[in-house]
Amino acid sequence: MKPRVQVTREVFDEVLDYLAEHFEVSANQSDAPFTPVELAEHLADKHGALTVLTDRVDDALLARCPNLKAVCNIAVGFNNIDLKACSARGVLATNTPGVLDSATADFTWALILATARRLTEAEAWLRAGEWHGWKLKQFLGQDVAGATLGIVGLGRIGQAVARRARGFDMKVLYFNRKRVDADIEREFGATYAPLDTLLAESDIVTLHTPYSPATHHLIGAQQLARMKPTAMLIHAARGGVVDDAALIEALKSGKIAAAGLDVFESEPKLNPAFLRFKNVVLAPHIASSTHRTRFNMAMLAARNLVAALTTGKPPNLLNPPAN
Numbered sequence: 001m002k003p004r005v006q007v008t009r010e011v012f013d014e015v016l017d018y019l020a021e022h023f024e025v026s027a028n029q030s031d032a033p034f035t036p037v038e039l040a041e042h043l044a045d046k047h048g049a050l051t052v053l054t055d056r057v058d059d060a061l062l063a064r065c066p067n068l069k070a071v072c073n074i075a076v077g078f079n080n081i082d083l084k085a086c087s088a089r090g091v092l093a094t095n096t097p098g099v100l101d102s103a104t105a106d107f108t109w110a111l112i113l114a115t116a117r118r119l120t121e122a123e124a125w126l127r128a129g130e131w132h133g134w135k136l137k138q139f140l141g142q143d144v145a146g147a148t149l150g151i152v153g154l155g156r157i158g159q160a161v162a163r164r165a166r167g168f169d170m171k172v173l174y175f176n177r178k179r180v181d182a183d184i185e186r187e188f189g190a191t192y193a194p195l196d197t198l199l200a201e202s203d204i205v206t207l208h209t210p211y212s213p214a215t216h217h218l219i220g221a222q223q224l225a226r227m228k229p230t231a232m233l234i235h236a237a238r239g240g241v242v243d244d245a246a247l248i249e250a251l252k253s254g255k256i257a258a259a260g261l262d263v264f265e266s267e268p269k270l271n272p273a274f275l276r277f278k279n280v281v282l283a284p285h286i287a288s289s290t291h292r293t294r295f296n297m298a299m300l301a302a303r304n305l306v307a308a309l310t311t312g313k314p315p316n317l318l319n320p321p322a323n
């Protein structure tokens with residue numbers, strides 16, 4: 001008998017076809033998110049799951065899924081999965097690193113440029129029929145070329161962002177929990193700076209750290225107060241890395257000039273104050289959302305699931321082998 005797996009949200013047909021070669025597959029192509037109770041019901045008799053960041057995989061859930069051996073997230077982030085609980089219960093957990101670096105870095109740049117050049121504000125104004133002629137001082141923005149870019153988190157995505165900064169002749173500072181090797185610094189033209197220095201010296205601060213208890217509210221009132229009043233904050237990492245209420249206060253009081261945001265605390269219910277700022281570019285957590293990238297993420301997660309349930313050695317294992 002084939003192992004049983006659950007796909008918790010809509011995926012591409014090719015991914016389901018591939019999984020069906022190996023497993024008895026239950027899919028959720030209607031894409032309605034499962035409540036925690038529904039998720040537990042669907043996983044109760046399954047051996048594996050293809051999950052997304054809205055599925056909370058914790059000990060309470062795992063306790064109700066005695067056959068579960070693998071949880072494969074379609075995301076590089078895995079803060080929705082309790083890895084300790086997975087290890088304790090013999091469940092392999094995986095993520096999808098690498099395949100989304102370019103798309104996410106490209107989108108970070110879309111946010112940087114749109115925010116610096118007030119693109120969404122100008123477009124809304126034009127669509128509202130307000131454009132009656134050219135003016136020298138119309139929608140004056142900020143220069144990106146030649147500016148100082150501060151990258152918080154110089155992992156794969158942060159590096160891809162740094163690589164793109166070269167074309168804009170920028171000075172690049174970075175902060176990382178662990179300083180990267182000198183050859184990587186050279187390759188990306190990035191200079192290490194403590195977080196406070198990076199915040200004080202950058203014209204554009206962009207965040208690329210995973211979310212964990214250690215990075216919860218990494219950027220809060222104190223950190224925002226260190227930024228230049230002309231600076232902008234770009235956030236396409238994970239809701240919770242920034243204290244959204246503190247960011248709103250910093251924008252209101254002019255402590256920083258602007259922000260470009262793809263992720264939020266408690267998304268999709270973002271703080272309504274964000275909607276009122278003209279100097280904030282907003283996106284609905286789509287940094288990795290290109291056809292190719294989302295396909296590759298889902299397929300990589302499926303490959304992890306097949307490997308986890310057939311060899312016990314998925315390529316992107318996150319937790320130590322269970323005993």
Ligand code: DGY
Nearest residue numbers: 074075076077285288
């Ligand atoms: C990730 O891969 O963690 C992204 O946030 C999913 O969109």
